[in-house]
Amino acid sequence: MHILLASGDDGTVHLARLDASGVPLGEPWQLSRAALPKEVSDLEATEQPRWVWDSSSEMYPPLLAAGVRLGRCHDVTLARTILRFSQLVQDSSYAALATELTGSPAYPVTEDTPLEDLQESLFEAPRHRRTAGEIRAEFAAQLDAVQSSRAPVRLRLLLAAESAASLVAAEMQSLGVPWDPQVHRELLSDALGPEPAPGRPPARMEELAQQLRAELRAPQLNPDSPQDLLKALHRNGIEVRTTRQWELQSFNHPAIAPLLEYKKLARLYTANGWAWLEAWIRNGRFRPDYVVGGVVTGRWASRGGGALQIPRTVRRAARALPGYKLLVADASQVEPRILAAMSGDAGMAAAAREQDLYAEIADAGFGGSRSSAKVALLGAMYGATTGESARLMPQLRKLYPRAIALVEDAARQGERGESVSTWLGRSTPPPGPEWDAAQRTQSQEEQRRADAWARSRGRFTRNFIVQGTAAEWAECWLAGIRSRIAAFEAPEGHEETVFPPTGPAELVFFLHDEIMIHAPAELIPRCVAAVEEAAREAGRLLFGKAPVDFPLTVAVVDSYDQAK
């Protein structure tokens, strides 16, 4: 059973039961926003429907805030993003509708984009709220596009995983990562000195800057300015091309140590200092916005607070509450395992049945050198063209011909301007107007740029199939964890605690191939089992009985820095 949920213009909400093809069943009804949580909660309990709506990010947070957790949904907007480009969708009528609805051309906008393609989206009035009828019609068209596609089972799984992920993201945002501001303040003052007055640099940074100005004999030096810094370094015979730390490291000069230290502290101060704490920690929780499907490959993105870049140095401040633990689980070496499973390369799959895939590959063909095996494999998935990685490619190709052929084929297709797809059917957006322009090049210089562009596109498509399929595995994993821990009840001794609508075990963080659960200590063993079962299930959902494992590294800790 599906139930459609759509906001009206007048503060009401429209509901309608839909059958398996999205056709209305019975009469639609409507109610006030205030009455919605009760109604939705009752329907969830009695019918366990799949909720159909324009967007989870818009509809679900208010329900969560009112104490309502939902089991399943179909996010029409996320489904559109997938289906409009998917090569598995054969009937182009939905793709055309989807492109129209996104209000932007089907290719990325650049300075060469014809003005008429942009005008509509730039100058149209604020987008009107989509009516229940429009959302229902699009939902039905999406079901039809999937049904008539080349691989309905895969696409259905992808859309279900993406929608489940959208529920996870809203729940994570409402829960937040438990964050101890006191611990954070302590680590800041340990590293930087006491909190400076507004507009003043921290004491420790100021000391280092002075030391640097003395060593480089540059009394006016602003170490935050790469241009300024580069000039000062050159004047002192330090012939770096850039001011990146790895390049500075190789120079032996008394200014290098304080400069590297300054850069480290400056990063901590600007990215995760007192201002960050003030802006992002409320009531002991870090609550960033997660953007499901925000990356072309299907990975999540985030907005605000640098949620997907929490540096190791501040992870000590992410701490379980008293009586709770953090369960941090990450999937080891996901991308090479995905490559092994997708390509059906028997040799690589054998390595991917072991705990340490790189070590197996090292033994199989790199004289036991794990680092060589790792560099070679990463190079194959990223498209390395120079250095050790490129040198090791022939050996890797000899060992695992099918796996390497898969990524090489994806690269060739990208270079020709074609699209490629993940295992479940998310495809690259078409290359856009700069590719068309490159086809009409005249001069040698233009030809050289066009070739460079094609190689770059090839590296992108090569990586896309692997990174994107890994993201699909991870969303299936997330969905499986979510549904398992939702059933957990409060352990004894917590009778008085008021738990969030998602229950006592809180799925609070996700980072590409890693999850964090914050749960009462008594529930942790069951959470560990849930996380491991869900990983096995994700492997089966994508690849059936394919002989590849996705082992996890699981840590039960009091603070995030203790994991790994």
Next chain:
DNA sequence: CACCCCCGCGCG
């Protein structure tokens, strides 16, 4: 002043 790009660095 707002807006944009580049740089550098954090994460996977």
Next chain:
DNA sequence: AAAGCGCGCGGGGGTG
């Protein structure tokens, strides 16, 4: 060692 993929963010430094 720092290449080869995908991101977000803050600061400098330029533009209109």
